[in-house]
Amino acid sequence: MKLKLSAKLLFSTFLVTLFLSQQINAQIFLSTNFKNAYDKQTRSLYGTPGVKYWQNFSDYKIEVEVVPEKKTIIGNAEIVYHNLSPDSLNMIVMKLYQNLYKKGVLRNFSLSEEDIDSGINIIEISLNKEVCTADSDNQFSLQGTNLILYPKSKIAPSSNCTINVSWEFTLPSRSRVRMGVYDSTSFFVAYWYPQIAVYDDINGWELLPFTGEQEFYNDFNNYEVNIKVPNNIGVWATGEIQNIEELLKPAFLNRYKNAKVSDSVVNIIKAEDYLENNPFNEFDNFNTWKFKATSVTDFAFATSSHYLWDACIYKSKNNELKSVFISAVYNKNSKDFYEVAKISKEAIEFFESKSPAYPFPYPNMTIYNGDGGMEFPMMVNDGTTGSRAATVGLTSHEIAHSYFPFMMGTNEKLYAWMDESWAVMLPFELQELNGGNQLANNVAAYNDFAGNESEVPPIVPSFQLRGRSYRMAAYTRPALSYFFLKDMIGDSLFYSALHQYMNDWKGKHPTPYDFFFSMNTKIGEDLSWYWKPWFFEYGVPDLAIKSVTKSENKIKISINKIGNIPVPISLTVYTKADTLLFNENASVWKSKSEHNFEFDIKEEIIRIELGNPKIPDVDKSNNIYMFK
């Protein structure tokens, strides 16, 4: 018995070693900055955080005032930054996102001329209570959207430092880079506070400028934010409201409390309420809305003096102690928004039960009616759409981001595909059930652009990409790769592998290699043959009917993989009386580039057709075989 066990143990150790050596020798190229992380054991080749994994975080306490007439934001923050890295830090990098609007700053997003101003005004900044100036002991330097502090003594490992900063800026009135002004009091306020950049084990400080195109890379921070507004204005934000009893008049407070326990949507503030009443308390000229959020990657808020507010609760089916308070906050003219609270509830239910079939990470979710479509932790800024299918598509996409990148903390500046493609893929079935045509649309978009010199492999750092190249690499191509991987290994293994990755990395900073290695480990196979063409190579999906040979009642159809991207095969054989369908998943291309279908057939064949609208293939001219 004992011997047997040891032999078994030896054999499994051998397998694990073999597997790991396969990972490190995998055909996918491991960049040198990543290799260092494996050498230092901050990450493991199993695709899990390494024994020496670490990450830093901050505690933000912010007082902020919104002045609607001037559209200004005046803030004051105390930030405690915790250095859990093994390194002594000789600088601290902060992000001043609002400098995107500063004259002369690098940007790749077109802005309205009248929004170009002096950017964010840092009134005062101090480190450990000592004021920093350009020439004091604690120096700071402004470099576009980065502010860099140089402390007089290094920030030691396992220590923290305190930064106090006060600032102000004017909200952009015309430009819509995921935030802004929608009318005299309806503002979506994001990218609004000096934020400590991520210092990580791969690249150290994240120093990329904010140019408008790319989105986030943030630590998991704790926030206490007090937002002061005139008493006729409501505030919705990331986190949990701490003082709602002080803010809503009794009738509205009652509706709010009803909504907090109601499965069906409650109209907390209706259009007619504003005609006769201010829903918010008027004990003072101003109200301060207090919010708290723990372990979130950002904090956004939104205001309005006349938006409608619908809300309901989604009770988790998996855990009776958990629920999500869902709000839709919108302009009365946005016809689609009257249904958004209900649509959001259905989306969260879908995410918990079907795809990714994983607990929703937040207790709150607010969909605010601003412009475009943009996600923040517990907050979404969505424009009005023209159809119900589009509203379901937009709402579910933005809410899906709660998992990626907010629960998973991925770096969108370098690997936007690590969240966008999941936000495409996860709600796909829900969107199709609601009149969307997701898979075929993505396939058509890929067919149209695949192989163009500007169509780059998703592994190319996102900050180098723009427009259609960015869209294809971040959204479409990787999302399709997940569809065909799921088709190949089955729903059950696909989702259990995804869950393993999510369990191992939630609240952390996974990289592409952590994802690939994690999936390999759980699936039990080195999938480099699949990851490499889809994520690392230029190329196209292109299958062709190579040859058809028929003798007596036997037929042999040879399919050739001409393009490097592995996709499933769908073959339709039309006879005089019948239509025969043959399917193979993409695994047939694991080690060969030709696949044969051989079968008996008595009837006369008219035509053989390869492919369908749900499989990308850039050259259809080699997909049809006619019998003369």
Ligand SMILES: [Zn+2]
């Ligand atoms: Zn997105």
